[in-house]
Amino acid sequence: MHSVWVGEYMGTLVLVLLGNGVGANVTLRKSFAADAGWMVITTGWALAVLCGVLVAQAFGSSGANLNPAITLASAVMSGDFSQLASLWSAQLLGAMSGSALMALHFAPHWKETPDPAAKLGIFCTNAAIRSPLFNILSEVVGTAVLVVVANAIGSKGVSATGPAAGVGPWLVASLVWGIGLSLGGTTGYAINPARDLGPRLVHALLPIPGKGGSNWSYAPIPIVGGLLGGALAGVLLRFAHL
Numbered sequence: 001m002h003s004v005w006v007g008e009y010m011g012t013l014v015l016v017l018l019g020n021g022v023g024a025n026v027t028l029r030k031s032f033a034a035d036a037g038w039m040v041i042t043t044g045w046a047l048a049v050l051c052g053v054l055v056a057q058a059f060g061s062s063g064a065n066l067n068p069a070i071t072l073a074s075a076v077m078s079g080d081f082s083q084l085a086s087l088w089s090a091q092l093l094g095a096m097s098g099s100a101l102m103a104l105h106f107a108p109h110w111k112e113t114p115d116p117a118a119k120l121g122i123f124c125t126n127a128a129i130r131s132p133l134f135n136i137l138s139e140v141v142g143t144a145v146l147v148v149v150a151n152a153i154g155s156k157g158v159s160a161t162g163p164a165a166g167v168g169p170w171l172v173a174s175l176v177w178g179i180g181l182s183l184g185g186t187t188g189y190a191i192n193p194a195r196d197l198g199p200r201l202v203h204a205l206l207p208i209p210g211k212g213g214s215n216w217s218y219a220p221i222p223i224v225g226g227l228l229g230g231a232l233a234g235v236l237l238r239f240a241h242l
Contacts, residue, residue, distance in 0.1 A: 139225025
């Protein structure tokens with residue numbers, strides 16, 4: 001139980017369990033955290049990233065991508081695409097598992113929450129203002145910032161030896177927190193295709209009371225935007241030699 005695949009699966013499971021969990025805490029009725037707001041959501045997602053990265057590294061994935069866009073960016077930078085499908089499968093299955101566990105954890109609360117759109121928003125993202133081209137652009141920009149700054153954290157330009165042991169995950173968590181606070185209000189900052197698609201599939205499959213539809217018309221936007229943002233950032237970083 002110690003490999004890159006297992007690390008990516010377990011890390012993404014924890015990431016989505018805690019990330020979807022903070023959405024459920026704030027959204028579902030009769031939760032003690034109901035209506036706690038955007039600051040709580042962005043902070044919860046940042047700490048979810050921290051926990052996911054630590055778990056991924058502990059289980060064998062030193063890179064702890066947890067995100068198909070980051071995996072694609074790394075492949076573009078290195079020119080090696082051989083592990084892409086394997087890591088993507090771990091990330092998607094991990095996201096589905098984490099989301100399913102979240103749904104079970106909050107089981108008594110679903111029927112107490114009448115709004116189907118609010119329930120869906122716990123699982124996956126949507127546009128605050130529906131405008132597909134600009135929604136894709138939001139995801140491209142957010143994901144590119146994620147990839148570029150995450151690589152800058154470990155670059156020789158910042159430190160000849162990289163961050164001190166154990167500091168890197170905290171810096172990446174702070175980065176995700178900053179993206180949520182600064183750029184997240186337009187599309188909910190998926191910035192991770194697996195984080196959006198996996199829970200959306202779980203929402204469609206599970207018998208959640210009063211859940212409504214899974215908004216599949218929007219589903220391609222975080223996938224296309226995330227992968228495009230990751231690929232473009234990978235090209236930039238390949239030629240920048242960070």
